[in-house]
Each structure stands twice: as C-alpha cells, then as structure tokens.
Amino acid sequence: MDIRLDGRTALITGGSKGLGLATAIRFAGSGAEVAILARNAETLEAAKVLIGRAARGSVAAFPCDVTDPAAIKRAYDAVLSAFGKVDILVNNAGTSQTGRFEDITDAIWQADLDLKLFAAIRFTRLALPQMKARRWGRIINVLATAAKAPRAASAPTSVSRAAGMALTKVLASECAPDNVLVNALLVGRIVSDQIARRHRAEGMNVPLAAYIREHGTGIPLGRMGEAEEFANLACFLASDAASYVTGTAINVDGGLSPIV
DSSP, rough: OOOOTTOOOEEETTTTTTTHHHHHHHHHHOOOOOEESSSSSSHHHHHHHHHHHSSSSOOEEOOOTOOOOOHHHHHHHHHHHHHHHEEEEEEEOOOOEEEEEOOOOOOOHHHHHHIIIIHHHHHHHHHHHHHHHHHHHHEEEEEEEGGGGGOOTTHHHHHHHHHHHHHHHHHHHHHHTTTTEEEEEEEEEEEEEHHHHHHHHHTSSHHHHHHHHHHHHHHSSSSSSSHHHHHHHHHHHGGGTTTOOOOOEEESSSSOOOOO
C-alpha cells in the first residue's frame, strides 16, 4: 500500500530525536510538509537536515518547551505563519519518568503531567478549530503500553499516559462528526535515543547492540522494535487510508503487553 500525505501539513512535538524524528522522516517522504518542535535548537536543525533528505515538501523546525503554555502558543502560531494550517498533530514529546510512589513528589507529578498530558491538551486545543473548519484532521497521541498495563514503580509515567489514553477516547468521540480522527499509539520497547540513555544510565559494561539484543529476548517477536516500524503505523493513521479508524489505542510493542 502506497500511503500518501500530499497536501497535508504535520506538526510533531519531540520531533528532533527517536520516534518523533522517524515519524517526521516518514511523513516528509510521503509528501507532507513537516514542522518539528523540540527544546534544543541545535538538535532541531540537525534533525531538519535529516528530514530534508527524504522530503518532497517543506520542513521547518521550531524550538519549544512544551511544558510552557506561552511557548506552545508562540510555536503553534509560528507553524501557522509558515504553513497556513495544521492537518496532522502528533503529540509525541515525553520521556520515561518512573519511581516508587512514596518517592514521587508533587513537583515530579506536575512536571510529568505538564510534559505528557497538558502539552497534548494545549496543542490539541489550538489545532482543533481549523481542523474542524476544514472537516479534516488527524491527531495521534504517543503513549506507552504502561497506560493499559501499569506495573509497580511505573508512576508517574503510567498514570499520565493512562490519562492520555482517556483524553484520546474523549476527543475521538467529540471530534468524529467533524471528521477529525484521534488515535493513540502505545509504545513498548523500541530502539531509540531513550534506550541509549537508559543503557548509559545503567552503566552496564556491555555494548549498546548487545544491550538491545538482551532486552528484546522477552518480547514475543524476539526483538526490540525499530523507530521506522512505529513511523509506518503513524503514517497510516495520518492518511486517508485510515479514514474509519478513530478512538483506538494501538500497542506497538511486538506483542509484549498483556492487554490488547
């Protein structure tokens, strides 16, 4: 199936690395104009160059701290100024923050909710009116399988991601009459910059490739996923080929989650 996004403009938060970058490359190669947002301007510019190699349309990068409501508004307005519209919104910004419940302070809870839940709420609030006016829109919330199957010591991430899944369903029901489709992709173990950071943080005396192989052995498919595999599914959901898919929370985890 040849998935095309010609004529569409996509805004991707956390677009300079990992899943966001892979998604931006896939969207750009499928004909979309792409705006990527992240905090680090230097990293954004490097990502813009990579995306540009595959792009058939324009690519732009906008520094933005998605935990700051004023920064979100400035970045969104800059995207509209550059492209005139946002057809596809991918709420991808976030890192894995976990710990024992009794060790999680109010400040940690608030920071996690601001990054993973309120950023999606604020960007969606801005994007929805013009999507509804054109009667076409796609919103993809990038979550984690812990939203469905939280383990001990998985907060605050599992809690904020579960809230994101509920937000997805609420929006899907409210926006369906205006042909704005809202879905979530729940990530399991996928090779990304976060995996590389975890490898460094654990200080294991093994090469990264060996670490990745080891952590793929407990997955039913026998390996960790690739960011490009995630991006392929995101591209499908963003396209006209997925015109009857909304309100879903799809596991992208090689079968690891015990919850469908």
